[in-house]
């Protein structure tokens with residue numbers, strides 16, 4: 026496939042001055058909520074029919090935010106407005122066609138596996154915005170967007186180029202409102218905003234299994250993602266902890282808590298307050314010990330969030 030070339034051509038023509046933001050973390054606070062609201066920029070730039078399709082189609086993939094689909098639609102064909110060959114008829118030189126620039130074989134494979142909901146062409150057509158945008162949602166979902174498992178990888182699968190992933194994430198962030206009402210759904214949020222005082226990795230001859238985020242006692246600790254509370258109570262070393270089970274074998278742990286505000290078995294949403302920052306257990310000052318285990322293996326939380334486009338250690342609420 027030579028999609029990279031195709032898209033590069035389109036981008037050079039349409040968006041010569043798209044500036045990659047250096048503060049993606051700040052813009053991505055609501056990333057992947059699946060239910061974010063369009064920003065003023067989105068409302069003025071995206072045709073209403075396309076906006077409705079992006080939002081509807083994202084619903085087929087838990088954890089996929091509509092803004093990612095909209096960003097791809099923007100970068101591929103300017104929401105179907107591009108006059109380039111292969112958008113409305115025919116194919117471009119690489120075989121891509123339609124508003125989401127599908128190759129015939131890819132579109133056939135996706136629609137064979139996932140019946141496109143009614144509302145488009147019969148049979149589904151990659152030129153029909155309804156069909157193309159739904160197929161894109163399924164394609165992203167199959168490649169990692171489901172439950173926000175690997176959004177970067179999903180976008181990379183769409184077009185194998187790191188600059189493309191960065192541009193999509195940046196465009197998506199511009200399309201979302203940055204109002205931080207309590208996020209819902211499958212997205213990841215920063216549990217506590219503060220200074221990272223100790224990173225994941227070797228420390229004093231031991232292995233620090235999490236990330237320490239400094240904050241005053243009583244600061245609300247938010248669930249990093251939707252899930253079910255496994256533990257909430259005393260634990261050796263952690264003082265008072267909360268552990269939450271998420272999809273795909275991921276468990277988050279919140280330690281040294283001053284007070285827990287949830288119970289085992291509770292279903293919590295991303296961003297829901299579950300505890301308060303404290304200084305209990307083996308702790309040398311008020312902070313959150315934040316740990317992410319994937320299938321039992323401790324994972325670097327900073328790296329985990331980076332894959333979601335969020336800088337957990339330099340996060341600013343907007």
Ligand SMILES: [Zn+2]
Pocket residue numbers: 223233235236237313314315
């Ligand atoms: Zn720690």
